[in-house]
Amino acid sequence: MLKKSLLYSAILSLLASSFIWLKTIDTYAFTGQVIHRGAVGEDVIELQSRLKNIGFYHGKIDGVFGWSTYWALRNFQSQFGLPVDGLAGKTTKAKLVKATKYNGASAAKSNNSSVASKSVKNTAVNTPQGITQNDIRLMANAVYGEARGEPFEGQVAVAAVILNRLSSPAFPKTIPGIIFQPGAFTAVADGQIWLTPNETARKAVIDALNGWDPTDNALYYFNPATATSSWIWGRPQIKRIGKHIFCR
C-alpha cells in the first residue's frame, strides 16, 4: 500500500517535472491556434522559421502564410508521415517543435535584419490577386478624394465603380487610366486626389477588390446637389448611397 502510493507520487512528480521541463524549453512555442493558409502573425513567423530550419522552406520569413509556406508545410507533413492537409494543427506543430529549433525573435531577426524592434513583426501583407499595395494606395487616394464624407458602403461603391469600368469595353484598360481619364473624377480635376487617404478608404478599396460591389455593376455616379451635366441625369439610375446616385 505504502509502496504503491510512493510509486504513484514518484510517477506524478516525474510527470510534473517533465511538464515543467517542457515548459521552460519551449518558451517560443506556438499558440493554440490551427494555422491556416492566408494567416499572418507571430505563429506564422515561427512556422516559417521552423520549416526553414529543417530545409523545407526557402522563402523570406515574412509572417504571411502564402503559397510557398503552404507547400513547405505539406512537404513536411508528407515526409513525417502526417496527414497532408496544409494546416498546422496540434500534431503537426508538435512534430515541428520536436524536429526543429527556434529561439523566437532573435532567430527571425537574424534572417531579416531590417526588423529592428524587439518583438517579431510581419514584413509582408496579403494583397488581392494581381494587385500591389501601390495600386491599393492609388485607388484609396481616388476614393478618399471623391467620397471621404460618405458612409463606408459609399466608399466601397466608388471603388467598385472604378473596377466595373475596368471590365467595361467603353473605358480605359488600366486602373490609373480610369482614374486619370480627363473629366472622369472631380477629385482628380481639383487635386483632392492628392490628400492623404485614411484607413477607411484603404479598407473600402480592399473590399471592392475582393469582390464587394454595393452598386449592382454601376459605371457612373454623381452628386445630385452639384451635378451640372444634363447627360448624367439621363443615365438609368440604380440606387442612392449617401449623397451619390449610382447609375449605368
Added chain:
Amino acid sequence: MIRGIVIGILVLAVAGTGYWGYQEHQEKNAVLLNAENNYQRAFHDLTYQVNLLHDKIGSTLAMNSGHSLSPSLADVWRITSEAHSSVGQLPLTLLPFNKTQEFLTNVGNFSYRTAIRDLDKEPLTKQETDTLQSLYKQSGEIKSELRKVQSMALKHNLRWMDVQLALASGKENTDNTIIDGFKKVEKTVSGYEEANMGPTMLNQQAKDENFKNLSGKTISQQEAMKEARVFSNINGGAHIKVTESGKGARYGFYSVSIKNPKSDQVVNMDITKKGGHLIWLMDNRTVAKQKISLHDAAGKALSYLNNNGYKNMEEYESSQYDNIGTFNFVTTIGGVRIYPESIKVKVALDNGEIVGVSAEEYLQSFQTRKIDKPIISMEQARKKVNPNLKVMEDRQAVIMNNLNHEVLCYEFLGTLGNDTYRIFINAKNGMEEKVEKLQNPESLNEGPM
C-alpha cells in the same frame, strides 16, 4: 516731400504687382498650353490610328495565306488598343462616346482571336470574312467623320480646353465643332450594333440574363426586413430601413440597412426581390484585437453559409487583412469545384461574427447543373501541363473560359521556381484553358504605407 515718398512707394508697389501679375499670367498660360498640347496629341493620334486601322483592315481583306494574315490581324489588334488608349486621354467622359470605344474593343477582340488561331489549319470562315468586310466599311466611316473634325479643328485653331470647359459647365449644347463632331461619330457607330462579331463579343448581356435562375417567389418589403434580420443575425427592436432599387438595376432588389443595437453600427445589405436572396452584406464595425484564429473563422463562415441555405460549399482562398479574415467559397458537386458559383465571406477575428458577404457571382451563375464526364483522363491532361511545373495538387473544376462558356477542366496547382500557378486543362479536348500565377505576399517596404 512726404507726399512724394508715398507716391514713390505706391508707384513701386503698382509696378511690382504688375510684374508679379504678368509672371503669374505667363505661368498660367504655359500650364494651359501644356495641357492643351496633351489633348491635341491624343486627338491627332486618335485620328491617325483610326486611319491606320482602316487601312490595315483593308489589307487583311486582300490577304490570302494565314502566314501573312496572322501578323496583320495582330497589327489591327495593336492599333485598336492604341486608339482606345488615345480616347481615354481626351476629356470626353461627360460626352456619350461609349459606343465608339466599344466598337474599338470589339474590333480588338475579334482581331486578337483570329490572329492567335492557326489560320493555315482553320482559315477564316465566310462569316468572319463578312465581319471583316463590315468592319472595314465602319472604320472607314468613323475615319472620315474624325477627319472632318480634324480639318475643322486645324482650320479654326479649335482648342480642346474650350471643349473641356463647355463639358464641365454642362453647356455642351452650345455650338462646338469638336463636341458635335464626336457626337456624330458616336451616332454613326450606334447603328452598327447588328454587326456580327461571333462569340468574341464581351457579352455582358448574357451574363445579366443568368439572374433568371433565381428561385423563389417575389417578396415584399416586410419579408425583406425579416430576411435581413436572418442574414445579419440581428434580432429585437433594431432600427431598420428598406429602399427599392431604381430603374437602372439589372434585377429588382431591396436595399436594407439595419442598426445593430450592440455595436451601434449600421449593417447594410441588398436582397433580391425574387426569392429574397442575399446579394451582399457589409458591417463596418471596428474590429478589436484578434482573439480567434483564421482557421476557426473559416469554420464560422462555412456554417453561416450552410445555415443560410448554401450547401456543398468549399473554401479555396483565405487571407487575413488586419483583424479580418476574408474567405472565398465555391460549390462542389461530387468533388468538382464550380468556380463561377463563388461566395466571399468576411469574418471579424475578435469574436467570429460575419461582417461581410458577397454572393453576386453566385447568384449570377447559379443553376441546377449536371456535370459531364471528362473525356480525357487525369494522366493525359497532366501531360499537357508544362513539364517544368511541379504539380502539387489536382482536381476537377468547372470554370468560365475566355469565350464566356462554362467548361469542365482538370485543375492543377503547381510550382515553378518560387511561384505557384493554377492551371486549367479542358477535360474534353485537352486545351490549356487558363494559367494563373497566384499572388505571393507583398513585402511591406515595397508599398507606400
